[in-house]
Amino acid sequence: MTDHPTPSSADSDASGEDPVTQACVHIDAAARQLEAAAEADAFSPLLGLAGLLSLIRGGFDPSIRSAVDPNDPLSPIAHVDRALSLLDGVPPSAGPADLLVWSLRLQDLRDTLMAAVMAQR
Amino acid sequence: MSTTTVGDLLDRAEILARSLRAADAQISTSQWRSFDATAYRLLHELVGPERVGVREQILSHASVSRILNGYPSPLAAPNPQTTYNAKQAANHLGVSHSTVVADIRESRLPATFDGRRYSIKATDLPTADDVQRADPASTNPLDQLTCTLGLLADMVVTERSRTTPTPGFDPLRDDAMVAPVVARVFAMTIVAARDALAHIPLQDADRPLAIAQYAEHSLDALGDVDRPSGLSQVASFAPPSSPGTPNEELEAALRAWAGHARTELATTIPSTEVLRDIANQGRHLYAVSARLATASFTAGHLSEDAARAVHEELRQPAQIMHRLQQQWETVTTATKPSHEYVTATTTLHSTLTAIEQESLLPGDHVEPARRIDLDQAMTDLRYAATDLVELSYTAAQLPEPLIRAQLLFAPARILPSTMERIHDRNHGRYVPILLEEGEALIDAAQKGSSAARQVRATLEISARPTAAVVSSSHLLADGLSRRELHSATRPGGPDLR
Numbered sequence: 001m002t003d004h005p006t007p008s009s010a011d012s013d014a015s016g017e018d019p020v021t022q023a024c025v026h027i028d029a030a031a032r033q034l035e036a037a038a039e040a041d042a043f044s045p046l047l048g049l050a051g052l053l054s055l056i057r058g059g060f061d062p063s064i065r066s067a068v069d070p071n072d073p074l075s076p077i078a079h080v081d082r083a084l085s086l087l088d089g090v091p092p093s094a095g096p097a098d099l100l101v102w103s104l105r106l107q108d109l110r111d112t113l114m115a116a117v118m119a120q121r
Numbered sequence: 122m123s124t125t126t127v128g129d130l131l132d133r134a135e136i137l138a139r140s141l142r143a144a145d146a147q148i149s150t151s152q153w154r155s156f157d158a159t160a161y162r163l164l165h166e167l168v169g170p171e172r173v174g175v176r177e178q179i180l181s182h183a184s185v186s187r188i189l190n191g192y193p194s195p196l197a198a199p200n201p202q203t204t205y206n207a208k209q210a211a212n213h214l215g216v217s218h219s220t221v222v223a224d225i226r227e228s229r230l231p232a233t234f235d236g237r238r239y240s241i242k243a244t245d246l247p248t249a250d251d252v253q254r255a256d257p258a259s260t261n262p263l264d265q266l267t268c269t270l271g272l273l274a275d276m277v278v279t280e281r282s283r284t285t286p287t288p289g290f291d292p293l294r295d296d297a298m299v300a301p302v303v304a305r306v307f308a309m310t311i312v313a314a315r316d317a318l319a320h321i322p323l324q325d326a327d328r329p330l331a332i333a334q335y336a337e338h339s340l341d342a343l344g345d346v347d348r349p350s351g352l353s354q355v356a357s358f359a360p361p362s363s364p365g366t367p368n369e370e371l372e373a374a375l376r377a378w379a380g381h382a383r384t385e386l387a388t389t390i391p392s393t394e395v396l397r398d399i400a401n402q403g404r405h406l407y408a409v410s411a412r413l414a415t416a417s418f419t420a421g422h423l424s425e426d427a428a429r430a431v432h433e434e435l436r437q438p439a440q441i442m443h444r445l446q447q448q449w450e451t452v453t454t455a456t457k458p459s460h461e462y463v464t465a466t467t468t469l470h471s472t473l474t475a476i477e478q479e480s481l482l483p484g485d486h487v488e489p490a491r492r493i494d495l496d497q498a499m500t501d502l503r504y505a506a507t508d509l510v511e512l513s514y515t516a517a518q519l520p521e522p523l524i525r526a527q528l529l530f531a532p533a534r535i536l537p538s539t540m541e542r543i544h545d546r547n548h549g550r551y552v553p554i555l556l557e558e559g560e561a562l563i564d565a566a567q568k569g570s571s572a573a574r575q576v577r578a579t580l581e582i583s584a585r586p587t588a589a590v591v592s593s594s595h596l597l598a599d600g601l602s603r604r605e606l607h608s609a610t611r612p613g614g615p616d617l618r
Contacts, residue, residue: 042439043408045477048470051401051446055458055466058394062453063551065532101460105467112471119478 019090020099023083024064027057027106029072030079030113037076037120046120049113053080056109059102077117080110123360123372124504128353130273131305137266138309141316148263150325153317155255156267157332158197160310163274164189165199167299167306169281181296185303188339193331197252198243200278205246207232207239213246263313270306276357283383292352301350304343310336356504367472367480367493372501374465374472378402379508381465385458386515390528392456396516397449398466400569403509404442407435407576409473410502414583416481417495427583434579438572445569448562452529452554503584506577513573517566520559527553 017025031053038044057064074082087095087103096102168189172182190208194215205213210230211221224230225239230246232239255267281293292298314333318326360373382402385395411432418428480493523529533545533552545552 040440042404042436042443043411045408045474047401047443048405048474051398051405052467052470054450055394055398055463058392058453058458059460059463062392062394062455062457063530065450098460105463108467112474 019086020060020095021064023086024057024060025066026074026079026083026086027053027060028064028066029069029074030076030083031057032066032068033072033076033079034113045116049109049116052109053113056102056105059098059105060096075117077110077114080106080113084110123358124500125272125276125357125359126353127273127276127302127355130269130276131302131353134266134269134273134309135305137262137269138312140262141266141312144262146261146263148261148317148320150321151251151253152255152261152263152267153313153321153325153329154196154252156263156270156313156317157328158195158252159255159267159271159274160306160313160332161192161195162197162199163270163277163306164192164303165195165203166274166277166281167293167303169293169299172294178294178296185296185300185343188303188342191335191339193335198246199274201244203243204240205243207241210239210241210246263316266309266313270309276355279357280355290351292350292355295351298350298352300343300346302352304340304346307336307340307343311340358504367476367491368497368501370472371476371493371498374469375501375505375508377465378469379505379512381459381462382508382512385462386512386519388456390454390456390523391519392458393449393453393529394458395462396519397446398458398462399509399512399516400442400446400449402466402469403513403569403573404439404446405470405473406502406505406509407439407442409477410499410506410576410580411435411439412477412481413495413499413502417499420495422495423583431579431583435576438576441565441568441572445565448565451535452531452559452562453551454523454528455530455551499580499584503577503580506573506580509573510570510577513566513570517563517570520563520566521556524554524556524559529554529559531558 031050034046034050034053038046038050084103084106087099087106090099168182168185171186172178190212192212195213207221207225208218211218214221221230221241222239225232225241230241232241232245234240255264255271257268259265259268277293311333314329314336317329318333321329358372358376360376361369362373364370364373382395382399385391386399414423414428414431414435417423418425423431475491476493476498479491480487520529530551531554533542533550536542536552536554536558538546542552544550
């Protein structure tokens with residue numbers, strides 16, 4: 001088990017990690033941003049979404065976390081979109097056997113996330 | 122609402138037993154035998170296996186076991202897995218202990234010997250083969266009573282086979298809680314036997330007479346059992362398979378999530394992602410409970426004090442759960458969450474969010490199809506709070522053994538640096554954490570478990586009649602005994618009586 005303290009910024013895609021690992025970093029970064037946006041309100045609806053993102057990231061790989069990047073230029077939706085794009089690029093024979101299922105879950109959650117972000121505005 | 126408690130079934134059974142007298146319905150010997158076998162099965166499951174460990178418990182249980190062992194030649198084995206010792210087998214066969222021992226020694230009865238006692242499979246004992254199951258569709262009150270007792274027995278089996286314990290609530294291993302239920306079953310047995318004596322052919326009357334005499338004797342032998350039993354609060358759920366209303370969706374989602382969470386916690390090496398999600402889902406459930414309490418006040422179902430108390434007293438536990446999930450985030454067992462769990466928790470999240478966004482809108486803005494029965498929703502969430510007591514307690518037991526077994530990992534870069542870890546640090550590896558490095562997690566998990574108990578107590582108190590509803594802290598300040606508050610924290614599910 002190897003640690004992947006990959007920066008969560010947009011530059012991280014060029015870090016040389018495999019696409020699933022990079023996708024996990026983006027998912028974790030999105031979750032962290034949602035948590036920060038909840039501003040320590042334990043009743044915030046954003047925390048539930050952050051939890052689901054972390055759970056899905058754990059489905060891809062439980063050992064990957066993103067490093068906190070205070071200057072992260074991407075929004076949570078943008079991170080999820082990057083993750084989906086990376087996952088779509090994984091060759092059919094590569095990646096975990098249930099990659100498609102986790103990707104589908106992430107896609108479903110992306111729509112919920114979009115609605116939640118719109119509601120926050 | 123598709124939730125039934127042991128207390129509900131006992132009440133229904135007693136109403137049916139009363140109706141036996143009033144209905145004066147004809148019954149057959151076959152119907153009586155079905156009741157006879159079911160009553161024994163229920164008693165057998167209630168009494169359960171022998172105790173080990175604490176001497177007082179062993180002695181207390183022995184007296185209840187002795188009463189059960191006196192059941193006159195049971196007509197059928199309660200379940201195929203049952204085993205008996207020689208004395209119990211003798212009671213079953215209606216012969217002496219020495220006869221059974223002689224049969225075993227002369228190979229007429231298969232048995233194993235562990236150096237202390239014989240063990241005989243129930244399936245190896247000759248039993249009456251003409252005991253038929255009661256017809257669930259029958260309108261005869263005795264058949265209905267038999268079916269109700271059979272359901273009770275099934276609930277007891279399910280409760281006993283739970284893989285995750287609930288702290289401070291284990292009524293089936295507490296003879297003081299089992300005895301009152303056993304007494305009620307004996308009372309109903311006497312009534313049913315008397316009814317059978319009046320209706321079945323005389324040549325078959327020996328059996329109900331023997332059972333009635335046995336039940337009367339046993340009722341006396343149980344002694345003073347006139348007290349409420351926590352066992353009555355044990356609940357069984359049958360959520361709708363195709364939920365249509367928001368309430369049905371909530372119930373189905375909660376039951377599915379709780380079931381899958383239990384399964385995940387029972388795995389050899391649970392996923393820390395799931396442990397984290399349980400804390401997160403608990404936080405979400407408390408948030409929705411608080412919103413429902415506010416809506417209940419608006420609808421006039423809850424006093425303003427009670428609604429405010431629930432809202433205030435749920436916020437802190439929600440924060441504790443949030444901190445707990447942050448602690449779980451720092452470690453991993455490298456086990457992935459199961460797909461079934463993720464589906465269940467996603468569905469629950471969607472259902473709770475839909476309730477918040479569509480069913481709890483102010484005024485008349487709620488679409489008729491999305492209207493929610495607030496009382497029913499609060500009842501479901503109180504059951505979920507009970508589930509969380511059990512789940513958070515079980516989860517709080519996990520960090521220490523996982524750490525001791527070197528199964529809880531964290532990136533070497535975030536752990537204190539040691540000579541042994543330099544290599545792992547440089548190579549970005551995960552390493553097992555030490556016990557002292559897991560102290561914050563252990564502490565957060567225990568606080569989460571306590572918070573779950575506190576929430577359950579708060580929700581229980583809020584469910585009491587409006588006049589009595591004030592916050593638990595006020596109750597303590599105003600003189601409510603700690604014992605009463607403690608009883609409200611017993612995690613057996615909401616009292617539906």
